[in-house]
Amino acid sequence: MPLSSVSLRPPPALPPTSNRHRHPPPPVSHLPRLTRRRSVLLARAGAADMAAASPSAPTLLEYMGRAGTPADLAVLVAHIQGACKSIAALAASPDLSRAKAPGSGAEAVAAGRDAPKPLDELSNEIILSSLQSSGKVAVVASEENDLPVWMCDDGPYVVVTDPLDGSRNIEVSIPTGTIFGIYNRLVELDNLPVEERAQLNSLQSGTRMVAAGYILYSSATIFCISFGAGTHAFTLDRSTGEFILTHPSIQIPPRGQIYSVNDARYFDWPEGLRKYIDTIRQGKGQHPKKYSARYVCSLVADFHRTLIYGGVAMNPRDHLRLVYEANPLSFLAEQAGGRGSDGKAKILSIQPVKLHQRLPLFLGSMEDMLELESYGDVQQKVNPGYEV
Secondary structure, three states: OOHHHOOOOOOOOOOOHHHHOOOOOOOHHHOOHHHHHHHHHHHHHHHHHHHHOOOOOOEHHHHHHHHOOOHHHHHHHHHHHHHHHHHHHHHOOOOOOOOOOOOHHHHHHHOOOOOOOHHHHHHHHHHHHHHHHHOOEEEEEEOOOOOOEEOOOOOOEEEEEEEEEOHHHHHHOOOEEEEEEEEEOOHHHOOOOHHHHHHHHHOOOHHHEEEEEEEEEOOOEEEEEEOOOOEEEEEEEOOOOEEEEEEOOOOOOOOOOEEEOOHHHHHHOOHHHHHHHHHHHOOOOOOOOOOEEOOOOOHHHHHHHHHHHOOEEEEEEEEEEHHHHHHHHHHHHHHOOOEEEOOOOEHHHOOOOOOOOEEEEEEEOHHHHHHHHOOOOOOEOOOOOOOO
16 A cells, blocks of 8 residues: 555544643651551661660670780780771772782692682781781791791780682672681790791690681671670771770570582582581471571671571581681680580691691581581592682
8 A cells, every 4th residue: 555545544633631730749747658667677777876876785805905905915905906907998999909919829729728809918918917016926827838937036916817808709899808816826836947937836636726706898897706705796997997886795506507518519418418408408407497598608607607596617628717617616616605626526626737737517406516426427538629
């Protein structure tokens, strides 16, 4: 049909202008429920911040003063908290390169360490610089260094640290953390050569630890520490730059309802561990409720959740380091009424024989841990060479 023969009709007329305003905009009280809920949540958050900053909630430095922490130890912890504020800022920086440091991977693997990324190295430098500045550290053993670093002959303390645990998660904004443990310097070794003195001081048993802690870099920055008299957590108030006591005298529940492990390795686990997980998932264990799985693959994050909610966090293969990770976190767990184990023995009872010694690690509620260990065969010996 020719176009000229098509009858074109005008579009239908729009409703009168007056109809568009027949119903006035809803008043504020009729706004969507989500908006009102956000307002309530924001108000509650503000109130919580104010409560945390109230005079009744001491800062970390004030807490140490009130608790009678030795002056040298308080100075050391103050320098650690300063370093961790800097690391928290770096971890949140949009400008930080996420690429691996060139040439560093092969060297790290040869030494039995994780291949570092730039933030690993920066965090290590920040920690070591702060410890040096404190003047209170004789030697520091870092997961990022092959050998311990001797700092000064008269420093009263020894520090072991993983400056940035879980750094592979930085690229996807998953929580990371710093772990540290503090020992007294062994003065009976002062006559030994520096290298031997540094090594032996760094290989002290966890039972000799005088303080330990971790810093969680997440939606909040949390500094959790124990001086051997309970476990306490402080949250960074970004408006003042101070860590405020928010979780005094943490007590991990005797039993939780959460287990944290990489289930993808299930078929590489020994029979005892598979049976334990199958049992608690079905609610057929000593606790009648079914357990849930929560796994971040960031040791500090998984341990922090376990410390607050209870349950058990684990890596059943020889992967985590006794000196830098297992000992400090087990110290914190025990001070909160929990337990740290390699699946057979208490972590703190194991004597380190080398700096980068690895072992299975199970942390959590006392009842959950004892039930887990009762299955006997829970250490994974099969390790096909996982890349992640």
